[in-house]
Amino acid sequence: MILTEVVFLIITVSRQTGSLGEEIIALLGQKLGMPVITRKLVMNEWFPAIASKHELHMLNESPSYFLTDSSSGISFAQHLENLLKDFTADQDAIIFGMGAQIIYANDPDALHIKIMASRDVLIKRIIATHHLDRQDAERFLELTDRKHKRYISSIYGQDWADPALYDITLNTDMIGIDEAAALIFQMVEYRRNAIPADRLNTPNEESPAVDFKHPSEEEFARILDMHEIEWQYEPRTFPVKWDAEGNVIQAFSPDFYLPHFNTFIEITTMDQKYVSEKKKKxxxxxxxxxxxxxxxxxxxDFNQLVKRFKLYD
Structure with missing residues (x-):
């Protein structure tokens, strides 16, 4: 057994004002059990340690102020990037805005999402939420989206609206919060399942003993060790059935994974009933x-397996 590279997923989310982005991501965070990192959290909990009250005020008012050097000699934009990458170094996370789609642009385990809606739908939602007349709602939308775009343009010199920055764009004109969260949830689960098993977090030789679920599995592991075959115990779970909202209702965790052969092994019992169920799975x-x-x-049948893999001459 070995300690393989740990993979943590990062979901970056950009949204138009009135697109239901905040509500969707709050629900998605609950479904996935992931923390949601927002600008409010950063400004209230992270940045007070490195910025004065005046600097915090300026950071809230002017996107270009993020390019100003802090007392430590690096820009606030670089501070933000460092804080985000430190946070996501050892855990999954959803990052809301803050140019994360650019910060993690080259991260193979990042998923970049943009949530939008048509202008008319956005305005109607803003009117309902903020109790504005149409003219004020239009102005509100213009100002907030301009600020989003100016931040990306000022800090990174890129266009917030560029579709190439995103893996998926979700139009919420006809999609509700639950359905949108379920769609993203399914995409995240697919991404998780696409990660090679040898990149998953598994115990190494110094880790506590494996808690096998059946004596036959422990015996099989001993045989593998005897033949010096690297193995991992239940390193991956495959969802195989979902309900209408995209929640996993049935999953399958094969007993062993043999990295050298890129093969999963499922050990059966002598009870034909369970054998049939496993064959179906x-x-x-x-x-x-x-x-x-x-x-x-x-x-x-292990000897036949050994022969098929040509472990013996």
Whole structure:
């Protein structure tokens, strides 16, 4: 067994005012169990340690002030980037705005989402939420979106509206909060399942003993160790059924993964009932995740498995 690279997912979210972005991301954070990092959190909890009250005021008022050097000699924009990357170095996170789609542009494990709606829908929502007349709502939308765009333009020299900055753009004209969160949830789950198993967090030799669920699994692990075959115990869970809202209702965790052979192994019991159930799960897994190598075997069939992998001459 080895300690493989730990993969943490970062979801960056940009949104138009009135697009329901805040509500969608709050629900998504609950569904995924991920912390949501917002500008408010950064300004109220992170930046007071490095910025004076005057500097905090200027940072709230002027996007270009982020380019000003702090007392430590680096810009506030660089401070923000460092804080975000430190936070996401050891945990998943949803980052709301703040140019995160650019900060994490080259991160293969980041998912960049833009939430928008048509102008008429945005204005109607702003009227309902802020109790404004149409003219004031139009002005409100213009000012807030201009500020979003100016931040990206001032700090990174890029266009906030550039579709190339995002992996997916979600139009909420006809999609509610629950449905939008479910759509993103499914995409995140797909991204998680696409991560190679050898990049998942697994115990190393110095970690506590594996808590096997069945004696046959422990015996199989001993056989693998005897033949010096690297293995990981239940390193990955494959969702195989979802409900209408995108919540996982059934998943399958194969017993072993053999990194050298890129193959999952599921150990059966002698009870034919359970063998049949596992065969159904394996068949469904292969259908949903084509290209995934998985074998279902009896422990007594191990010698045949060894021969097939040509471990012996």
């Amino acid at each position: 394996v068949k469904l897994l292969k259908k949903l995740y084509p290209g995934t190598n998985i074998n279902i075997v009896f422990k007594n």
